[in-house]
Amino acid sequence: MTDSTILHGVVAEYVTPDALVAACKQARKAGYRRMDAYSPFPLEEAADAIGFEKTQVPLLTLIGGILGGLTGYGLQYWVNLSAYPLNIGGRPLHSWPSFIIITFEMTILFAGITAVVGMLTLNGLPQPYHPIFNHPRFTAASRDRFFLCIEATDDHFDRAETRRFLEATDAVDVAEVAD
């Protein structure tokens, strides 16, 4: 890699989750903010260590669920009272107990779809290209290795300095990744 290449960041590779989480904490303490940890399974400690503690997914799901419930009930209310009133066995047109089930199902349906679509959208997926895949050994991130990437857009980022910093952690390998 030449010096003129635009960098995505400097990437350190770790063998254990412990080493990754410890490095994340050190990096945060050293003032780095624009970084990401990569692991082959969910590692909540890593997310906490890089300072990502709250997700918007539960809130979105709640909103989706409420909208779904309102849609389900509203649809039945409108159909039965206005669009197509049907007298079934003399029951009131607004016979709310029989509307509950479809209201419930629509709540679940909307909430579930919102949770999935919301999660994917917030994650920026589907994303066909990402510079981290330029790392020659990154396929191991979906297998048995852990990576920490300090991104070039970070205010504290300095090519040589950041590299030295990561080499001082428990990393087995430190590499620069092109953007």
Next chain:
Amino acid sequence: MERLLPGQAPVLTPGHTLETITDKIVSIVLRRPVTLGWVGGFVFFFGLMNVLLFAMAYLFFRGVGIWGINVPVGWGFAIVNFVWWVGIGHAGTLISAILLLLKQGWRNSINRFAEAMTLFAVACAGVFPLIHTGRPWLAYWLFPYPNTMGVWPQFRSPLLWDVFAVSTYATISALFWFVGLIPDLATFRDTAQNPVAKKIYGLLALGWRGSARHWKRYESAYLLLAGLATPLVLSVHTVVSFDFAISIVPGWHTTVFPPYFVAGAIYSGFAMVLVLAIPIRKFYGVQDMMTMRHLDNAAKVMLGTGLIVAYGYSMEAFYAYYSGNIYEFFVLKNRMLGPLAWSYWCLILFNVLIPQLLWIRKVRQNTLALFCTSLVVLLGMWLERFVIVVTSLHRDFLPSSWGMYTATRWDYAIYVGTLGLFFCAMFLFVRLMPMITIFEMRMLLPQSRVTSSEAAHD
């Protein structure tokens, strides 16, 4: 392995590492050659699936008159099979959602194929409401949409509740399954050698890279889906039971139906899980990941839900007598002593008596015995729906309107055909997708936990 006692059998046999787990599951799909046994099984079930297609084509050509249904018994095999298949699907959701919320680590290796089982079972179930309408090309009339006829569905009908419950269930199950697959598809993308396979798995993985931020949102969404699927799965079979319980037909109009339908669904679903898991773990050599502990736990769930079902039968019989309603009591007598008494007593034998063998540890530790018991339970649960549907309808209030029901060869052809569709899909699934959730298996490893004080929460 097989010699370990319950309590000692681990969920994952010791000695695995992150690499071996990944390699083992990935190699089943990406490296293992296609065996003659797989081809033979696939061709057989593919043939059965074509029986379904042929029978459906003839059905659309001639109409539902080719079935055994008649005037008192307007609901025959179609609804029996529908309820049976939906019920089988429920175990998949139970394993993936409810056991996740209850933090049962043993679910991790069986949830993926159990979810696939759910999807395929719901697909098989979905065939029946569609084709039983007589004019399936107008089935979209069931959905509320603005139309030139100016009519809307009848929202007070349990049949419409069913449309919403089952379509929501199918959608949420598919989402749950796919979301669970994304990280494993990324592993496949990164491991596959074949460029075409790499491209396809890569597309399906949506560019997943295992970022800590992504994982956090992912875990959050997955947990929420589990929380949503839990009441959903209970509601689906409750709504299915409302198809019966909301009516006033003797033998159907009873409040015990929702809980006992849900228990029965889980009962048959776990039986199907065992019927699939026992051969899969043997043929694919994954006994170290689907251990005897899994089989033992599944057998215990079967035993427990089977007892709830048995309680349902006894309450049904007791209230038929205790209510003092002569029509209810007649339905009971007719079930036990009438022309279809064989179906009732086979049901009691298959669903209540034979499964009591599962109390014995030796039976639970013997895969063949467990497999056979599960088959018996599947048959028993099918008979349960047959007894509920047919014996209640064929002799109701007025003796002048009594009748008899005999299934025709087309009824059987369609039922057997859906079995073909189901197993055909399962055969494709085990060869194309990771049948065990790789990333969740990694989490079972002791070395996956963050331990050192330096890394722990401060």
